Amino acid sequence: MAIELTPTPEAVLVEGAVGCGKTTRLVERAAALLEGGAAPSDLLVLAATPDAARMLAARLEAACGAAVEATCVREVALGLLATEGGRAFSDRAGRLVTPVEMGFIMEDMKTCGLKNRRLKEMLKFFYRSWTELVEDADGNADWLLAGEEADVHGLLKGILDFTGGILEPELSALAVRYLLADGEALAGAQRAHVLVDDYQMLSRASQHVANLLARDSIAVAADPAAVVEVFDSYPYGEGVGEFTQANADCERIVLTESHACGAAAHAASRLREDAAPGAPEITGVGDAPATDSFTARESADPAAEVAAVAEAVEAALGAGCAPEDVYVLTFHPAWMRQVLRALAARDIAAAAPVEGRLSVGDYRDLDRCAPARLLAALDLAADPANALAWRSWCGFGDYLANSAAFADMRAGAAAEGAGLVALLEEASAAAPAEGFPNTGIGRIVDAYRAGRELVASVQGLEGDGLLDALGGGPGPHIGEGGAVGQIVAEAAPGAPGQSVGGVGCQVQGR
Structure with missing residues (x-):
């Protein structure tokens, strides 16, 4: 770990188990800072997930009477790397690689010749190392073993530089190095006061971003027993100890009284004892017994269990419970769909x-990947210079995603100092009208020409007009008839404010 945590003039650690009021303390601190003369723009509140950030923003506005920015480290890091200075520093386009695009990057990675299992294990090692900041501020990679390990890492970095995408595990690490390298960017990004909830759920790199952003004070809330990967890859529970070590005069507030039910307090106490032997015991307010808080229902078969869940929800609503206060948590998407029905x-x-x-x-x-092609086409319609989208678009329809031909193009890019889009344009201009049939570069040129024609045909369109143009008509298009509309309907997210990324459902009412 080459980069040490940056200390802050004033540091506060609020530690406690679930339901002990850690988030409430952060909200109270934000309100006190505003009452003491700080402006809302002086504060930045960071949460572990987008859902948590939205909920925290609402609590802050209710308590402070002013809108205080609450977001995630990922959004902050993306914003930094999407600036002109951030793009110049990283040599990337300032956006994350999507799961679809990752499939093409993996095909390009397989050209290294490693077996899939070995390759995936090596990538996990790279990802974790990135999040733990093993590279120094200059990005030196002397932590790699010479030979196969260094070669595969170099290939991955070369592919990412060629396509301009950023992998989630390297995002915060890139942001840390950018802020350390550019004092002007750091000064512009800093806030007087930073507050961080669920600090232990952030990666080490994300924790460093949060600390770098704090100019005058930082307050973090953490539960060392609740290190869970919910949004950041490789959450770093040891960061709580690093925080107190870096900030020698850190004020430590330990909360031991849980406002959750007695059973939850008891469970939290056991978890903390396992994670940190000798930690203070968590007690419940009023010491409510488990029987007053939980009801167990036994069912003879899965159908009866699903019916019992629906019956319990109906009973709760009938008793006057607000729909937005009812959540059903399931263990698998298929089970969730049964409960919804x-x-x-x-x-x-x-x-x-x-x-x-x-x-x-x-x-x-091509006939089975219309949704993926639509996503790439929409990216290209928004930005015809999107190298990562072109890499995906030109890989559709080939069993190996034209990875061998793209490997040759990367070698050419390194020799000529040209980007992917420039090389595609150069290859298209040099190729005859009929292209190069039955060759990898020929398939790429054909796909690029068709994509360029499609992008030109939809320029200036938006909404239904854009979808109609992509879904049919003369020239290249995706799908037939209402196929594109159906794809969009299936891919569209739910209503604003609903939970994203978990397995469960929220009752909306009748």
């Missing part, structure tokens, strides 16, 4: 979260 049969509407990955089809078959 059971609720619908009782005339109870529910908002299901968007699942983590869209069903985009098989990119090897």
Whole structure:
């Protein structure tokens, strides 16, 4: 770990288990700072997930009477690397690689010759190392073993530089190095006061970003027993100890009284004892017994269990419980869909979260990957110079995603100092009208020409007009008839404010 945590003039650590009021303390601190003369723009509040940030923003506005920015480190880091200075520093386009695009990057990575299992394990090692900031401020990679390891890492970095994308595990690490290298960018990004909730759920690099952003004070809330990967890759529980070590005069507030039910307080106390032997015991306010807080229902079969869940929801609504206060947590998306159907049969509407990955089809078959092609086409319509989208677009329809031909193009890019889009344009201009049939570069040129024609045909369009043009008409298009509209309907997220990324549903009411 080559980069040490940056200390802050004033540091506060609020530590406690679930339900002990850590977030409430952060909200109270924000209100006190505003009452003491700080402006809302002086404060930045960081949460572990987008949902948590939205909820925290609402609590802050209610308590402070002013809008205080609450967001995630990922959004801050993306904003920094999307600036002109950030793009120049990273040599990237300032955007994350999507799951669909990652499939093409993996095909390009397979040209290294490693077996898939070995390659994936090596990539996990790279990703974790990035999040833990093993490279120094200059990005030196002397932590790699010479030979295979260094070669594969170099290939990955070369592919990312060639396509301009950023992988999530390297995002905060790039932002840290950028802020350390550019004092003007750091000064412009800093806030007087930074408050961080669920600090232990952030990666080490994200924790460093949060600390760098704090000019005068930083307050973090953490539960060392709750290190869970919910949004950041490789959450870093040890960061709580690093925080107190870097900030020698850190004020430490330990909360031991849980406002959750007695059973939850007891469970939290056991978790903390496992994570940190000797930690203070968590007690419940009023010491409510578990029987007053939980009801167990035994069912003979899965169908009866689903029906029992729907019955319990109906009973809660009938007793006057607000729909927005009812959540149904399930262990699998298929089970969630069964619960949704059971609720619908009782005339109870529910908002299901968007699942983590869209069903985009098989990119090897043009007829089966229309959703993925649509996503790439929309990216290109928005930005015809999007190298990562062109890499995807020109890989559809080939079993190996034309990875060998793209490997040759990367070598040419290194020799000529040209980018992917410039090389595609050069190859298209040099090729005859009929292209180069039955060759990798020929397939790429054909795809690029068709994509360029499609992009030209939809310039200036938006909304339904854009979708109609992509879905049919003369020239290249995606799908037939209403196929594109159906794809969009299936891929569209739910209502604003609904949970994203979890497995469960929120009751909306009748």
